[in-house]
Amino acid sequence: MKKDGIIKALKDIVGNDFASNEPEHLYIYSQDPGASLPRPVDFVVLPKTTEELQEIVKLANEEKIPITPMGGGLTLSGLVIPVKGGIVIDLKRMDQIIEINRYSRYALIEAGVTTGKLLSHLKENYPDLEPPIPDAPPSATVAGNVLIHGSGYLSQKYGDQGAMVNGLEVVLPNGDNAKLGSCALSNYWFAKGPIPDMIGLFLSSFGTMGIVTKLSLQLQPKPKCRDIVFGLMKDPNNIPELLYQITATDLAEDVLLGMQDKPDWMKGYVFVMTYITAEKKEDLDPQVKLFKRLYRKAGANYMKAPKKMQDLYLQKPIFAAGAADYRKGGGFEYVGANMPLEKIPEAYIKGAEVSRKFGIPPTLGSRLIGGTHNIVMFFSYSFNRADPDDMENARSALEETNKLALELGGIPWKAELGAQKQILKKMDPNYKKLFFRIRNLLDPNGIMNPGNWEEV
Amino acid sequence: MSLDIAKGILHRCFRCGYCKFTFDFTDFNCPAYKKYRFESYSSGGKMWLIWGLINNELKMSENLAKILYSCTTCGNCVENCKFEKFNDFWVDIIEAARAEAFKQGFGLEKFKTFGEHTAKEHNPYLESHQNRLDWLPGDVKMSDSANIAYYVGCTASYRQKKIAQDTVRILNRIGIEFQLSPEEWCCGSPLIRTGQTDIALEQAQHNVMLFKNAGIKTVFTSCAGCYRTLKEDYPRKFELELDFEVLHLTELLERNIEKLEFAKLLNKTVTYHDPCHLGRHANLYDSPRVILKKFPEINFVEMKKNRENSTCCGAGGGVKSGFSDWALEQARDRLLEAKEVNAEILVSTCPFCNRNFIDAKNEFNIDIDIFDLTELLVEHMK
Structure with a gap:
């Protein structure tokens, strides 16, 4: 035709x-x-x-x-x-919130529902529930973040958003419509199983296996009070022990780390931010004391977070897009890489070296996912969209950072084409073979986002 | 702002999408995005299209002009974009791109028609200039020595005449002396919004000279669009020096609030629609509410989306003229928002909003009364 x-x-x-x-x-x-x-x-x-x-x-x-x-x-x-x-x-016209199940704590939504819409819907109608929220603008879709194993608010406590999925409805490459999870045999989208779990096939496969039209996402109880305990450390080598101790308390809702040259007082330090929660404001105080002590023991100093910073990090969603305006250039991209915790100190030190090599002020961060089982590291590069050379420079920095992440034993997250190729090169051949066989079985004509997850 | 100047900042748009929403993300509040849903129609999408145009990656076309003209210039993007020293310029950039569309022959035909007419007869309604004061009742008292002038504007002069009539009656009742001129010309708003700035500048220069020569110290308008244009565009866009302050009628009345005496109770549930040109464009939210709350026995309620979060009535930016059916759909949706809070009366302070709401009420048979604040005052004041 x-x-x-x-x-x-x-x-x-x-x-x-x-x-x-x-x-x-x-x-x-x-x-x-x-x-x-x-x-x-x-x-x-x-x-x-x-x-x-x-x-x-x-x-x-x-x-x-x-x-x-x-x-x-x-x-x-x-x-x-x-x-x-x-x-x-x-898919953004498919934007209906179909059901909020209060007791089983899930939201059944269409693929085009934005994180902003779900957040405001719950705030208004179910104020005791909250969704996981990515560090992304409110126009990001819930499904989009889930389908890339996205992280964000609540990830430390409950894992990435891929882990919070109860079920999917997927249009397969032949046009069939499949339901995965408990919804395959029940009216309740409450769990993944216990049946053979095929949901994972559609996560981080970037639309190569099918197109998700509906999903059920776990919601969580919303604490009445929340605060952050802010600290600074000079030596990144202290990070693993500090995070190990923080998570052992079972009190941290989220944990964020960062290293940036601006404002000036943050230069040369890694900051740590532990989110704590309570039913009453006064119940936060003992937790702050506990974390102060814990920070000190692990080589970090507690510091009262500046109001501006507190406001920024307590708002939902965090205004992450601000990074694009950091150099008034309208652009940034980052390598997100899931990593083992013990490699994080090296990631900070070497990541900063890569940034400096490319003349970009180091802006690094990380977020715990499901305790210390996983940590996502962000190597962020802002650029000037009006300057093609600057954009090329950012692309080169990204390429080198992907290489670094893989060398450190990490895995680039929501990998762009170059990173996908690096991942495939390193991947166990039989994993790759299995992946390609399943993909070819589902999509023999190769119509599903071709070029992604493909070897040259 | 010209596109040359816009080029220096346009790349700062990251297309993060905050501009599509209300503050609390409950709804999309960019009218064009909400309607068309292509990313290209979002405010950020338009910024990127204009960037493409400037850099010769795109050519001006009928479709590009349509996308540019679908913006009601409501300013929701200005409110919600978080990039400082960039967010202020969204509407200016859209208007600059529309000027380019006109220059390249892609201005909508209807716009061209009213632009050409305004150049000759100083109103966009295809009416004769000499009939501009036909609305003026014979019994109204005016004073040639007053240093306050009522700038009536084209919509109240030729279409929503009752608003002009009620405005002068209110002033007579509370004893504020004023004058008005048969020689006022269109403020230029419809021309600026649609990209016909040369003709708008002529109108603006004339009006400024008119007030200057008459020794006017205060100019007030009953129209939100005229207010925004006189107050913001004349000094900022056209760099005209104003020897007078510009007020909206509601500001003038608020300054004289003690003189507002009421003869009748208003036992109704009333809500207020913020006209974009008064609210988001000029940050004037309180004066109309202060006056409304003075009505005895009024049950004043806010719509869910109000003040900076207000939904556009759908008429602005040339949309009522260029996309008339869609303008009505937007007004219908706003009226339904008023119904949601059980309002029996929707009040606005802009003849253009008022016209669009009345048209939508009639078209969709919606059971709600529409008033300009002036009309409600005249009915209830002593």
Whole structure:
């Protein structure tokens, strides 16, 4: 079918207003806010229902057109920019909160629901529940973050958001609609099993296995009071022991670390921020005392957090996009890498060296995921979007940082194309073989976000 | 602001999407994004399109012009963008891009028509300038020696005449002396918003000279759009020196609040719609509320989205003219928000909002009364 026929077919499915191949729309969907170079898009379509999405996938399969699903489009690593052209499927019209189950504590939502919408819905209607929230703008979709093993608020306590999924509804590459988790045999989306667990196939596979249309996400009880205990340490080598001790208290809701050159007083230090919670404000005080002591023993000094910082870190979501305006350049991208805790000191020291090598002020951070079982490290590079050389410099820094993360035994998170290739190169051959076999079985025509998770 | 100047800051837009929302993320509040849902229609999307245009990665086209003109210039993006010294310029950048659309021949036909007419007859309603004061009742007292002038504006002069009539009656009742001129011209707002700045500048220069020559010290308007234009655009965009202060009628009345005496009770549930040009554009939220709360027995309620979070009525930025059906849909949605809080009356302080709400009420048969604040005052004051 020629392009005219395809756009007509897409419009027949979703209506004239929600499919386009006009250059203005293609221009916007050919790039994301990260450092990736633009890549061409042929069509953009915005389905409203699962049935419409199924029709689109069937059409793409018949015509062998690549399809790339998109949520908020805020991974920064170009995952929603097609590698081989074709159709971008923007899922944000599928934006219904279908159910909040208060007792089983989950939200059943469509794939286009933003984190902002879920957060405000719960605040208004279920004030004793809260969702996990990524360090991303409120326009990020819940599903988008879940499907990249995203972390954020509550990750220390409950694990990454991939771990908080109870079930998925997925449109497979042949157009079939599959339910995974307890919802496969129950009206309640309360758990993953106990049945063979296939949910993991769709996490961090970047739309290569299917397109998620609905998901159930665990909600958590919302504490009445929350505060942060702020500390500074000179020597990153103290980090593992400090975090080991913090998590042993079982009192930390979240733990964030960071190293940055600005403001000046933070230069040369790693800061630690432990989120504590309580039912009453006065119950926070003994916890602050405990952590003060604990910080001191592990080589960190307690410091009263400046008000501005406290406000920034206690707001939900954190205004992480501020990093893009750090140098007034409108851009930043980071390597997020999940790492073993013992390699974090080296990650800070070597990460700062990489930043300096590329002339970018070091901005490093990390967040605990599920206790000390996992920690995600952020190596952030801001750039000037108006300067192609500066963007190229950022891309080079990212490439080198991905290499560093892998050398340290970590795994780049929501990996952009270059990082995917580095991961595949290092991956156990039989894991790779299994992955490709399953993928080819599901998607024999190779239409699902092709170019991702592919070896050259 | 020209696109050349915009080029120096446009790249700062990260397209993080805060601009789409209300403060608390309960809803999308960017009218164009909410309607069209392509990222390209979001405020950030438009910034990136303009960036593409400036850098010759895109050409001006009918579709690009349509996207640019879909913005009601409501200023929700200005309120919610968190990048300081950039967020102030969103509307200016959109208007600069619209000027470029006009320059390249992609201005909407309807806009061209009212622009050309305004250049000749000084109003966008295709009316004759000599009929500008036809609304003025014979019994109204004015004073040539007053140093306060009522700038009536085109909508109240030619369409929502009752607002102008009620405005002068209120002033007569509370004894504020004022004058008005048959020689006032369009403030230029519809031209600025649609990218026809050259014609707007002529209108602005004329109006400033008119007030200067008459020795006016205070100019007040009953229209939110005129107010924003006189107060913000004249000095900032056109760099005109104003020898007078600019007030909205509600500010003038608030200064004379003790003179407002009421003869009738208002036993109704009333809500207030913040016109974008008064609220988000000029930070004037309190004066209308202060006056409303003076009405005896009023049950004043706020809509869920109010003040900085207010929903646009849908008429601004040329949308009522360029996308008339959609403008009505937006007004309908706002009226339904008023119904949600059980309001029996929706009050606004902008003739343009008022017109759009009345049109939507009639089109969709919505059971709510629409008043400009002036009308409600005249009905209830001594």
